[in-house]
Amino acid sequence: MPKRLWNLFCRSRIGRSIFRVGLPASSLDRMRAAVSSFVLHIHPAKVHARTLKFSTTFGLGLISLYLFIILSVTGALLMFYYVPATDQAYQSMKDLEFVVSAGQVVRNIHSWAAHLMVLFVGLHMCRVFYTAAYKPPREFNWVVGLALFLLTLGLSFTGYLLPWDQLAYWAITVGTSIAGYAPLIGEKMKFILLGGHTVGQAALIRFYVLHVVALPAAMALLIAIHLWRVRTDGGLARPEEPEPTPEQMPAAALPQTKTYGLMELARGTTPSVGAPPDDLVFTWPHLLFREILLFLFVFALVLVPAILWNAPLEEIANAVYPPNPAKAPWYFLGLQELVSHSAFWGGVVVPGLIVTALAVLPYLDRKPKGVGVWFSGERKVAIAIFSVCLATMLTLTAIGCWFRGPNWALQAPWKPHVVAEERRP
């Protein structure tokens, strides 16, 4: 019944002016829906059957996108109450917690989704590496993805200061001091970032503007480019197809007189190049249904912890006494561990090398080996190098997270956390 009503509406003058195609009844409708709708045109009309297999990507990129959308919506909601002034910011946090209806939950969702986004963007990057999906023609999209990863970290870091509690204040003091170690321009960069010599009102408003306008705008633009290139580079990376067997019709021999034949023309790098016809399935309903299902899963993933646990909020920022130990957010603890040995090497050289290495990776490793295959045996060296670097960073992060006690001394996590007697002079 609702289906019939909807089709009736879509056939009316107004309905046709908005939707053009009703609920698709035929293959032709499905094609037309995918190309004529703004929301759906991100997809090709048909996708390779591999795309639907969950283990091809584990949906990691799409999960990251969904988290960004959830973060944008909850972030806009938080802006209705948050005041970026040093004497009011912390009070707005308390207002959200105690006064605003559902304020605490919205803040919790925002916080959880931010942590998860760093995690899932990282996992997505690992997936693309381990399936060799960065190889030609997808080199540049890997670089765009790297920029998106850095923007994600930047958004997390700038958002970290806004609650203006002890955690926020000292994480930013430490983080911006690392920027000051960069050769030549370091001090100037820190000064511009903070709008002064110390973390104060000028720094708060700068971080706020970066967090709510500058970085999200850059992120939205890059996401659009990233998705557009996924399509123009031929959809998801997939292994070389075996030569079509005689009973399979080569794509070029398909009838090209029909309207939908246009979509299946075998030219350039569309997903249908060289694919036997049976490997393609319609986006609507197969892919669309899975995408909606995945969104529901992601929403549950942030909503459940947001209801069960509150986002941390420590005492109000105190510019004199750092907490002991003062720790950066978890995704920076690997760097903080390095920085605890040398700020210049750990804070500037190592991250600089990591980013540079990742950026040039697809231009160095170009052999089309193992594309679209998890842990291909043909890329043992590349996989070994990447895995060792990844394991090192994860180990350092784990040490920073669980094995560092007061005064940054090594301490087993299962031992009682002996808080060193605070000798505040």
Add this chain to the structure above:
Amino acid sequence: MSQPTDGKLNRRDFVKLTFGWCAALFATGASAAAGARFLIPNVLYEPDRRYKALKPDDYPEGITFLPEIRTFLIRNGDKLRAVSAVCTHLGCTVNPSADGKGFHCPCHGSQFDENGAVVSGPAPKPLPCPAVSLSRDGRLVIDASQQVPPTQALVV
């Protein structure tokens, strides 16, 4: 371009192109420079780096912390000197060590001796010693913009 002369640039087009590109580059460069300069503040709403403390007799023997300027005032008999409490590593506030000799940083574990020199840890530089002087009304003035060697002290 008017009248293509078999791929070669005629004088009029050369002048037009040169002028056009120069204007475009100048406009872009000037806007970028102005935008960058815009972000550097000319006025800072920060506390003064010179701090007027109490009179010398108000401070007891040993270490006193002055939170307003994150500096230790150290009294040794009639000698007064100051050591900054801002860790030179990443800007945390250092604490006096439990044994009363020297300082340690809670963030990354740097240790300093009582003169501010680095004993261990990642700190690259010793803690600076701000100049201590007496104002005309007999109160102490600690000037963080002036550094003195740790051996220099105000004798009262």
